[in-house]
Structures are given as C-alpha cells and as structure tokens.
Amino acid sequence: xxxxxxxxxxxxxxxxRAVLACWEQxxxxxxxxxxxxxxxxxxxxxxxxxxxxxxxxxxxxxxxGGLDDLEKYRSEVLYGVHDHWIDPAAGKWEYTYHQRLFExxxxxxxxxxxxxxxxxxxxxxxxxxxxxxxxxxxWNDMNISDPACLQRLWFRVSxxxxxxxxxxxxxxxxxxxxxxxxxxxxxxxxMADAIGVAPGEYIHxxxxxxxxxxxxxxxxxxxxxxxxxxxxEKVFDPGLARELFVEGCDQLLRExxxxxxxxxxxQRREKLVGE
Numbered sequence: 606x607x608x609x610x611x612x613x614x615x616x617x618x619x620x621x622r623a624v625l626a627c628w629e630q631x632x633x634x635x636x637x638x639x640x641x642x643x644x645x646x647x648x649x650x651x652x653x654x655x656x657x658x659x660x661x662x663x664x665x666x667x668x669x670g671g672l673d674d675l676e677k678y679r680s681e682v683l684y685g686v687h688d689h690w691i692d693p694a695a696g697k698w699e700y701t702y703h704q705r706l707f708e709x710x711x712x713x714x715x716x717x718x719x720x721x722x723x724x725x726x727x728x729x730x731x732x733x734x735x736x737x738x739x740x741x742x743x744w745n746d747m748n749i750s751d752p753a754c755l756q757r758l759w760f761r762v763s764x765x766x767x768x769x770x771x772x773x774x775x776x777x778x779x780x781x782x783x784x785x786x787x788x789x790x791x792x793x794x795x796m797a798d799a800i801g802v803a804p805g806e807y808i809h810x811x812x813x814x815x816x817x818x819x820x821x822x823x824x825x826x827x828x829x830x831x832x833x834x835x836x837x838e839k840v841f842d843p844g845l846a847r848e849l850f851v852e853g854c855d856q857l858l859r860e861x862x863x864x865x866x867x868x869x870x871x872q873r874r875e876k877l878v879g880e
Contacts, residue, residue, distance in 0.1 A: 606632065606648075606649070606650050607630050607631060607632050607648075607649045607650070608649060608650045608651065608652075609623065609626040609627065609630060609649050609650075609651045609652070609814075610651070610652050610654070611623045611626065611651070611652070611653045611654065612654045612656070613653075613654075613655060613656070614655070614656045614657045614660060615655070615657065615658075615660060615661075615662060615663070616655050616658050616663050616664075616665075616783075616786060616787065616790065616807075617662055617663065617664060617665035617783075617839065617840050618665075618836065618839075619653050619654075619655045619786075620653070620665060620668070620782060620783045620786060621665060621667075621831055621839065623651055623653045623778065623782070623814065624778045624779055624782070624816070624827070625828075625831055626649070626651075627647055627648070627649050627651065627778045627814055627815065627816055628647055628816055628824075628828070630649060631646075631647025631648050631649050631815070631816065632647070632648055632649065633645035633646070633647065633648075634646050634647075634648040634813075634815070636815070636817065638817070638819075639818065639819070640819065643817075643818045643819045644818035644821060645818050646815045646816060646817045646818050647815060647816045647818075648813055648814070648815040648816075649814050649815075650811065650812055650813070650814065651778075651809075651810070651811050651814040652808065652809070652810050653786070653808070653809040653810075654806065654807075654808050655786075655790075655806065655807040655808070655809070656806050657806075658786075658790045658793070658804070658806070658807040659790070659794065659804055661843055662840035662841065662843075663787070663840075663843070663846075664787070664840060664841040664846050665783055665839060665840060665841075666830075666838075666839055666840060666841055667826075667827050667830050667831075667839065668783035668784065669779065669780045670784065671849065672841065672845075672846055672849035672850060672852075672853065673849050673850070673852045673853035673856055674784075674853065675784055675787060675788075675850075675853070676849070676850040676852075676853025676854060676857075677853050677856065677857055678784050678788050679787070679788045679791050680853075680854075680857055680869070680870055680873065681701060681702070681703060681788075682702055682703055682788040682789065682791070682792060683703070683788070683791060683792055683795060683869075684703065684866055684869040684870065684873075685701060685703035685704060685707065685708075685866065686857055686860075686862055686866045686869075686870065687701060687862070688701050688703055688704050688708075688866075689862060689863060691704060693749075699749050699750070699751060700740075700753065702740060702753070702755055705739075705740040705742075705753060705755075706719055706720050706738050706740065706758070707719070707720055707721075709738075709739075709740075710742070712744070719737075719738035719739070720738055720792075720796065722738075723736040723737065723738055723758075723760055723796070724796055724799045724800055727760060727761075727762050727767070727796075727800050728800055728801070731761075731762035731763075731800075731802075732761065732762065732763070733761070734761065736759070736760040736761065737757055737758060737759040737760065738757060738758045739756065739757040740753040740755050740756060740757065741753055741756050741757075741774075753774075754773050754774060754775045754776060754781075755771070755772075755773055755785070756772045756773060756774050757772045758770070758771055758772070758789070758792075759772070760796070762800065762802055762805075763805065765802050765803060766797070766802055766803045766804065766805030766806075767793060767796060767797040767800060767802050767803070767804055767805050768805040768806045768807075768808075769789070769790075769793045769796075769805075769806075769807055769808070770808045770810060771785075771786075771789050771807070771808070771809050771810065772810045772811075773785070773809075773810065773811040773812065773813075773814075774811075774812050774813065775811070775812065775813045775815070776811035776813065776814050776815070777815065777816075777817065778811075778814045778815055778816050779816050779820070779824060779827060780817075780820070782809070782811070782814070785809075786807070786809050789807075789809075790804075790807050793805075793807060847877055847880060850877050851874055851877050851878060854870050854871075854873055854874035854877065855874070857870045858870055858871065858874075
C-alpha cells in the first residue's frame with residue numbers, strides 16, 4: 606500500500622492536494638464495483654491534516670455536485686433530514702450516518718446517542734482519549750450492499766479547542782471526500798459550540814482513498830483545472846456560497862419530512878440569511 610500525508614491550513618486546498626497525490630502516487634487496485642473494461646482504481650492510504658478548517662476559503666469550486674447539494678448533505682449528517690428514508694425491507698436506505706452517530710442501535714439495549722455522550726464526556730474531562738463515535742456494525746455491515754464507509758469519529762479538547770479525527774475505511778477521493786470533510790467539520794463546529802470551546806484542527810484518515818477507473822475520463826477536467834487555475838479561482842466566494850446554501854434549505858423544505866426536521870432546516874436558513 607502507498608501512503609500520503611497532506612497538511613494544509615485550508616480545507617479546499619488540502620482536498621485538492623490529496624486528490625492529486627492519490628492520482629500521482631496511487632497503486633492500481635480492482636474494486637467490487639468495476640464493470641467490464643474499467644481500468645483499476647488508483648488507491649492510497651491517506652491522512653489529511655487541516656489546521657484551520659473554518660478559515661476562508663472553505664469550498665472548492667471543482668468538487669462534484671452543487672452548493673445546494675452540499676447544504677443538503679450537511680443537513681443529512683447534522684440533522685438526519687433523510688433518516689425517514691431508512692427501510693431496508695423495502696429496498697430503501699439501510700442506514701444514514703446521522704442515525705448511526707445519534708441513534709446507534711445497541712443489540713439488546715436500544716438506541717444510544719454517541720454524539721451527546723461524547724460532548725458530555727469532553728465537558729467533564731476535556732483531555733480524555735475515550736470520546737468517540739462509531740458507525741460500523743460488525744454483525745451486519747460485512748454483508749450488506751452498501752456498508753458504512755465512515756468508521757468512527759474521535760475527539761479531544763486542547764487549549765480550549767475541539768480537535769477531531771475522522772476515520773474512513775473507504776473514501777472516494779474525487780466524488781465524495783470533499784463533501785464528507787466539509788459536513789463533518791460542520792459537526793465538529795456544532796459539538797464545539799455544545800461543549801463551549803472553539804473548533805480546532807481536523808484530521809481525515811482513509812484506509813482506501815481512491816479514484817475509480819470508471820470515471821478517469823471525467824477526472825481529466827479536474828486535472829486541467831488544478832494545473833491551469835490560480836488558487837483564488839479555485840474556490841467559492843463565501844457570499845455566493847451562502848446564497849446557494851439558502852437554496853439548498855429551500856429545496857429541503859419542499860420535501861416531505863418530519864416537522865421536527867423541517868424546523869431544524871428553517872433555523873439553519875434563518876441563520877444563513879442573517880449572516
């Protein structure tokens with residue numbers, strides 16, 4: 606296995622550097638999702654250390670998807686706006702990250718809010734090494750069609766700041782990692798607020814950080830951008846991003862979902878509009 610270690614102050618540039626390092630240094634691996642004729646993926650084990658994840662710029666223009674999609678994904682992770690889509694028996698979602706983190710099913714003991722427990726532990730013992738939240742259900746996930754890629758979150762408070770390590774077993778470097786990193790950093794901010802400290806550094810660890818062979822042709826556009834654009838041309842202006850985040854909230858509010866979830870989205874929208 607090849608490994609990469611990226612350190613940067615800003616989230617978008619850390620992500621771009623990690624994707625390029627995966628492309629340039631990645632080892633060829635077949636995957637369980639390859640179609641006939643697909644080239645092997647490029648794959649590394651990676652650690653991405655973002656020292657100032659909440660400093661602008663925060664959003665890369667070349668992550669796949671729109672800013673409204675990024676806002677909706679944030680709401681999935683923090684609020685569970687699509688937890689009601691979970692229904693494996695009907696062929697729908699088998700889980701969400703929000704469900705696994707906030708409503709973890711403990712065999713024989715019911716549901717457990719791991720994030721709330723971590724917050725309380727860190728309030729009591731800021732330097733603890735025990736504050737974490739896991740997603741993998743070993744009795745279940747080895748054999749389902751779409752097992753959890755996120756494995757666990759680990760937290761520690763140091764000098765009045767909440768630091769977070771995010772561990773993935775498998776992470777699509779180009780098509781998923783930026784949205785993952787952004788949303789979990791937002792969770793880090795929410796937890797820091799609940800503890801009463803500032804958010805700190807963010808470390809993203811993936812056992813398999815990969816670029817699928819099935820979209821190598823599409824990926825050429827990203828490579829061209831990385832080579833030819835100036836840094837300031839690669840990122841979104843915060844004001845424009847905020848407008849499109851509001852649109853993402855509006856799209857969610859037009860969906861059918863539990864009223865309690867809609868209220869969380871409304872509060873988020875009001876905060877965005879007021880900034």
